Amino acid sequence: MPQEPTAAAVKERYQAACDLGLDLDMTRGKPCAEQLDLSHDLLAASEGAGYLSQAGADCRNYGILEGLPEARELFGGLLGIPPTQILLGDNASLSLMYDVLSEAVRQGVPGSPRPWGEESRPKILCPAPGYDRHFTVCEFLGLEMIPIEIDENGPDTAAIARLVASDPTVKGIFCVPRYSNPTGATYSDEVVTQLAAMETTAPDFRILWDDAYAFHHLYPDPQPLRSILDECARAGHPDRAFVFASTSKVTFPGAGISMVASSVSGFEWLSEFRSKKTIGPDKLNQLRHVRFLRDGVGLEAHMARHAEIIRPKFELVDQVLCEELGNRGVASWSQPRGGYFISLDTAQGCAKEAVAKAAAAGVKLTPAGATFPYGKDPLDRNIRIAPTFPTLPELRQATEVLALSILLVSFEKGVL
Amino acid sequence: MPQEPTAAAVKERYQAACDLGLDLDMTRGKPCAEQLDLSHDLLAASEGAGYLSQAGADCRNYGILEGLPEARELFGGLLGIPPTQILLGDNASLSLMYDVLSEAVRQGVPGSPRPWGEESRPKILCPAPGYDRHFTVCEFLGLEMIPIEIDENGPDTAAIARLVASDPTVKGIFCVPRYSNPTGATYSDEVVTQLAAMETTAPDFRILWDDAYAFHHLYPDPQPLRSILDECARAGHPDRAFVFASTSKVTFPGAGISMVASSVSGFEWLSEFRSKKTIGPDKLNQLRHVRFLRDGVGLEAHMARHAEIIRPKFELVDQVLCEELGNRGVASWSQPRGGYFISLDTAQGCAKEAVAKAAAAGVKLTPAGATFPYGKDPLDRNIRIAPTFPTLPELRQATEVLALSILLVSFEKGVL
DSSP states (O other): OOOOOOHHHHHHHHHHHHHTTOOEEESSOOOOHHHHHTTHHHHHHHHHTOSBOTTOOBTTSSOOTTOOHHHHHHHHHHHTOOGGGEEEESSOHHHHHHHHHHHHHHHOOTTOSSOGGGSSSOEEEEEESOOHHHHHHHHHTTOEEEEEEEETTEEOHHHHHHHHHHOTTEEEEEEOOSSOTTTOOOOOHHHHHHHHHOOOSSTTOEEEEEOTTTTOBSSSSOOOOOOHHHHHHHTTOTTSEEEEEESTTTSOTTSOOEEEEOOHHHHHHHHHHHHHHOSOOOHHHHHHHHHHHOSHHHHHHHHHHHHHHHHHHHHHHHHHHHHHHTTSSSEEEOOOSBSSOEEEEESTTOHHHHHHHHHHTTEEEOOTTTTSGGGOOTTSOEEEEOOSSSOHHHHHHHHHHHHHHHHHHHHHTTOO | OOOOOOHHHHHHHHHHHHHTTOOEEESSOOOOHHHHHTTHHHHHHHHHTOSBOTTOOBTTSSOOTTOOHHHHHHHHHHHTOOGGGEEEESSOHHHHHHHHHHHHHHHOOTTOSSOGGGSSSOEEEEEESOOHHHHHHHHHTTOEEEEEEEETTEEOHHHHHHHHHHOTTEEEEEEOOSSOTTTOOOOOHHHHHHHHHOOOSSTTOEEEEEOTTTTOBSSSSOOOOOOHHHHHHHTTOTTSEEEEEESTTTSOTTSOOEEEEOOHHHHHHHHHHHHHHOSOOOHHHHHHHHHHHOSHHHHHHHHHHHHHHHHHHHHHHHHHHHHHHTTSSSEEEOOOSBSSOEEEEESTTOHHHHHHHHHHTTEEEOOTTTTSGGGOOTTSOEEEEOOSSSOHHHHHHHHHHHHHHHHHHHHHTTOO
């Protein structure tokens, strides 16, 4: 346990870090090369996997727009969704989210009285801190964002219920329900059930359920997440949810499979616009994934190997933050059980300056504010830490620099 | 040369064909398995190609949204387009076309006074017969289609010039400029230049230039196609064209690379919405394609092998049609020098019935009318023949059945 350092001592250490000429990047949740190596056999499987589907279809040719049946079977099983309600895309589930929202804006979803784009100010609820790319999509598509507070059980359902009950232009909510980006929270059963059951004035309210970290546990015995599709069906709102997932952080972010699922009629709506816009996804890549991941047991073993690589990184960040900032009242941070991020809150009004100071010392972090709609953190305190890509020594250095930057700003702002 | 058959003789042969219980499918322009086998080494290349780009980027990971530089270099070179103006997507260039039009409807393109979707009745000119999937996209996106006649030099530029000069809601034209689907026409230099140079009342008029058969020559010494981007730039309308292409019928329709190009500012517009909607295309597949196709010489040799397989099929169809229908005044058909289709015109009012009769004898063809906007062939005479997928014996049978069906309908309608 270090002694409580003075402002001068912190400044000296920060200056020493600056003099190292570091160039470290913790801006995005990127798997490291060692993780990507785990899927080497996916490449090797390309030839061996051949090109014939179980049913004998030639995966090299046109057709099978919803995705390869055995791949839908595999991922449906893993996500607890009927394979007939799951549609597979190419790399990047973000594209599927964009398409769903873009179509909602242009034509509406089943049950829409008019296209969302024809509402005067269509709105999306955004639990925040949240995923910056969700916010970018909403903003680009002209969907006004309303931030919603989030805690360890998920978003504030009382606030949500009030908003959806009073305003028919509130058209949806964007959720990362498992190991939420960046807080790490997994939505409690109550939160899932309430989101599914609440009454909304908009007849076409939709939950965009980005289950990006469905398989990404850091520890054994993960907390289960209730099925939003089942809960919606049970509550009499079967079409309320679109569920998204991908293999981006299972196999390759640069060559994975994306997926979207919904109710039977939601799937029909998805299939309809997909049938206009594509002659089919990359089926050879789907075939490779099926051969490589095989089944639930195969996937679980694979993800356990990921965890072995990245768990020490999460724990190192926590350890360094404890050493440098523990019990000083200048910051609190999450200790996630899965996912890709640690969420850190400084004292109010310190995040932007701390991130700037870290950058000046050669440590790039996600811009402060990025985890909030419009890039505006109202309390200027949230910093997203992405520990997976750097090596352990780099990560230690980067976290120390971040901690020193926070201490420095805390001294400057009179928090310490 | 067969003797001119009587109606009774034709009926007898048609009945005999029915009795064979055929089940042949010529609905779509699909490569046959032998063609797909030509790209076997693309699969084999997966492991050997590794995952590092020329610049050392890890293609397995996130990033490089516009596509792998060496792949943009390769295809830019092949298409005569600066690599910096070409953007690579995943499988299916149709998705890129859909996205461009969908964004034009929602937000407009550079120079739009308002989104296309906010015009009272935005219109797209559609040279017809043309590609049915283009028409489906336009219809689904609420873009009204105006058919334009097309001959061996391309579409009727006088009619086009009149329409674009008088109506600001005419926002674009959908073209397959090389080995046009289905007529096989390659646009003449004059047509290309006129399309680029004509004055349009819409300040945001766009040419959707689907160069789907850019490399798909059946014979040596192909007719060159003038560069639409160069012509547009020369005419002072640099942003007028979006050019699309793909490797669907070069390597695998089920696992290819799509591409879209435009002017510098058109590329910026493409990049902007793409940057919102994706974290990147499948770069490993791009890397594989570069390793497999290598360069212009590699591609040309590869496409010559395709031609060796499918040229006899085109020639067989022509031969059978000549034998059965030659000089009888009941049909004329194209003798394309590339692409994937033969376009056949019956006498007026006979196509639908002929296609139905062929179907009854077990030969499925693209529905008559599909090659026209809204599926309506005003003269009910165009039939699209897709010769590449069936084997030669199948193709002979299928073409004979089609010819007999046409003869039969011609007798019934009093054309013969």
